[in-house]
Amino acid sequence: MIRAIGEIYAAQLRTSLAVQFQYRMSLAIWMIGRVIQPLVALVVWTTVARARGGDVSGYSEGDFAAYFIIQMIVTQATFSWIMWEYDYIIRSGQFSFRLLRPIHPIHADVADNLAYKVLTLVILIPAAFFLAWLFPPTLHWQWWNIVAGLLATVIAFIMRFTLEWMLAMTALWTNRVSAVNQTYDVILIFFSGYFAPLAVMPQLVQTLANFLPFRWLIAFPIELTLGRLTPTEILIGFGAQLFWLVIVQASLRYVWRAGVKQYSAVGS
Amino acid sequence: MADPVILLDNLSKTYLVPERDAGVMAAARSLVQRRHRAIKAVDQVSFRVEPGEVVGFLGPNGAGKTTTLKMLSGLLHPTSGTGRVLAYEPWQRQRDFLKVITLVMGQRNQLNWDIPASDSFELNRVIYRVPPAQYQQTLEELVELLELGPLINKPVRNLSLGERMKCEIAAALLHRPQVLFLDEPTIGLDVTAQRRIREFIREYNRRHNATILLTSHYMADVEALCKRIVVIHHGRILFDGPLAELVKRFSPHKTIAVELEHPIESNQYADFGEVVTQDDGRLMLRVPKADTAKVAGRLLAQLPVSDLTIEDPPIEEVIEQVFAQEVES
Structure with missing residues (x-):
């Protein structure tokens, strides 16, 4: 069974790579956007740090540089566009074909996402070095920080993909999907540590972030990689990731079943 | 077997379709109060x-x-x-x-x-x-x-x-x-x-x-x-x-196609059956199935026929007939 799934993923990856290779140009343009975002954040936050005498809530210029470079990588590794795609997939009838296949449709989407990530590594890694050259980061990590950070990023990817795939299913109920998506994106940006390290955010945001799943998607893998967390915080972080992973996986099962039933009631 | x-x-399959009148007011109303209409797409189908x-x-x-x-x-x-x-x-x-x-x-x-x-x-x-x-x-x-x-x-x-x-x-x-x-x-x-x-x-x-x-x-x-x-x-x-x-069931008619040796006046063939088409030497008649043989015989005897074929009507026509009968009943 595992071999079967592996073969399916390999085949799906090959197909997705072939498709995305057709769109080299738009891929490059998307990636430019992905690099510009941390660039802007870096200009803003290093300026703020300098104005405050070199420190904002424990972040120096070099710390900000390190944070946003790793943020770019973690964001790239964990993001998906599935919520924006499903509306079309359902309206165009592609969803029917996905339902006809003797395999859960999420696998094709995961493989598609992974193919994109593999292709964009070619741009992402040089971009990270380029940013590090412009804004020299302060790094005090050890080898195990990187290993643990990678593990946290993988868990974050699975958790975020499950969550967003589940939200994508709202397209089966409502035709106002983009409102749902916008709301989700805004919440994610503020509470995940994407916009800025949570330490520099208002206290209210920090408190709320503890009870939401989002900080474990972005802030936790970054801080872990940068060696900013105590062993207790690391344990709490992995515990929270696993807790939310179980919650979103269980919800996905439920939403999927209800969604297919709903789809079959309307039958687009 | x-x-x-x-x-x-x-x-059976019934769809609930949201429904509203045309216009901006109706659109605004539909935000608050949704009306649905049940549409029976498939109704007790067995086969x-x-x-x-x-x-x-x-x-x-x-x-x-x-x-x-x-x-x-x-x-x-x-x-x-x-x-x-x-x-x-x-x-x-x-x-x-x-x-x-x-x-x-x-x-x-x-x-x-x-x-x-x-x-x-x-x-x-x-x-x-x-x-x-x-x-x-x-x-x-x-x-x-x-x-x-x-x-x-x-x-x-x-x-x-x-x-x-x-x-x-x-x-x-x-x-x-x-x-x-x-x-x-x-x-x-x-x-x-x-x-x-x-x-x-x-x-x-x-x-x-x-x-x-x-x-x-x-x-x-x-x-x-x-x-x-x-x-x-x-x-x-x-x-x-x-x-x-x-x-057989839905088309009580047959079509007789006649090829004539030379064109004739319309009053000469009008009483054989319903004329579907006619141009110069060709004639298409729709006749009740039971009368087919009799009408064909009369055609051969009374008109200068060079060729005659008897056909079932095109299937499209039969299907149309089926739907038409359903509407009437």
């Missing part, structure tokens, strides 16, 4: 299909054909009634069920536009877990029968509609399904492409003894492929039986 492949018993049968499923647009096919292929849950395809309840969508059926929709495509069909085929092979040897054999067979050789390595978006449809059909059959649901497989295609696909369907049925339920607006498809037809209108079954029986 063997177990039926498809068995429907009082299958069975035996192994290896090719059944034509006919009806005007919106009659419930596609809804029925979608229920049979597991995409839709029925509102009530039961249905079985092979040993499965379709809407449970068990993997083993999905592996032995296929649904081809002429107006929708499953192939990825950006890559050659052969890449999509390969993906399907893995997803359906087709053993390599069987896959190779099936692929060769499909390439030969559908003449796909020059097509499968081009990106799908560069193919013509007919070429694409052939590839779609191949993709849908690579796992060698036993039950085929074909929804307008020849729609929009030119006559040559239609004929090729028709011949292919017949050959697939013969080689694999596959059971096929087919909808089409082209009567040529139906006449060539289906011994039996099921006619559905407003979600209800109006007729289920052999094509010939449909003609």
Whole structure:
């Protein structure tokens, strides 16, 4: 069974790579956007740090540089566009074909996402070095920080993909999907540590972030990689990731079943 | 008798469709208060299909054909009634069920536009877990029968509609399904492409003894492929039986075509029957079936006939007749 799934993923990856290779140009343009975002954040936050005498809530210029470079990588590794795609997939009838296949449709989407990530590594890694050259980061990590950070990023990817795939299913109920998506994106940006390290955010945001799943998607893998967390915080972080992973996986099962039933009631 | 492949018993499907009047105010109102109207797309449909049968499923647009096919292929849950395809309840969508059926929709495509069909085929092979040897054999067979050789390595978006449809059909059959649901497989295609696909369907049925339920607006498809037809209108079954029986039951007329040696005055033939067409030396008459022989005899005796043929009316006309009678009753 595992071999079967592996073969399916390999085949799906090959197909997705072939498709995305057709769109080299738009891929490059998307990636430019992905690099510009941390660039802007870096200009803003290093300026703020300098104005405050070199420190904002424990972040120096070099710390900000390190944070946003790793943020770019973690964001790239964990993001998906599935919520924006499903509306079309359902309206165009592609969803029917996905339902006809003797395999859960999420696998094709995961493989598609992974193919994109593999292709964009070619741009992402040089971009990270380029940013590090412009804004020299302060790094005090050890080898195990990187290993643990990678593990946290993988868990974050699975958790975020499950969550967003589940939200994508709202397209089966409502035709106002983009409102749902916008709301989700805004919440994610503020509470995940994407916009800025949570330490520099208002206290209210920090408190709320503890009870939401989002900080474990972005802030936790970054801080872990940068060696900013105590062993207790690391344990709490992995515990929270696993807790939310179980919650979103269980919800996905439920939403999927209800969604297919709903789809079959309307039958687009 | 063997177990039926498809068995429907009082299958019904009702859609709840949101409804509002035209205009801005009505749109605003619908935000607060949603009105729904129940539409019976399929209304207590029952029929069975035996192994290896090719059944034509006919009806005007919106009659419930596609809804029925979608229920049979597991995409839709029925509102009530039961249905079985092979040993499965379709809407449970068990993997083993999905592996032995296929649904081809002429107006929708499953192939990825950006890559050659052969890449999509390969993906399907893995997803359906087709053993390599069987896959190779099936692929060769499909390439030969559908003449796909020059097509499968081009990106799908560069193919013509007919070429694409052939590839779609191949993709849908690579796992060698036993039950085929074909929804307008020849729609929009030119006559040559239609004929090729028709011949292919017949050959697939013969080689694999596959059971096929087919909808089409082209009567040529139906006449060539289906011994039996099921006619559905407003979600209800109006007729289920052999094509010939449909003609006999719903067309109480025959058409007599007469070739004359020289043109004649219209008053000379007006009383033989209803004149369908007439130009110079050719005459088409519609006559009650019971009177056919008598009228033919009189025509031969009284007019300068050089040739005479008696035909059933075109199947399109018969189908129209079926729907017309339903409206009257």
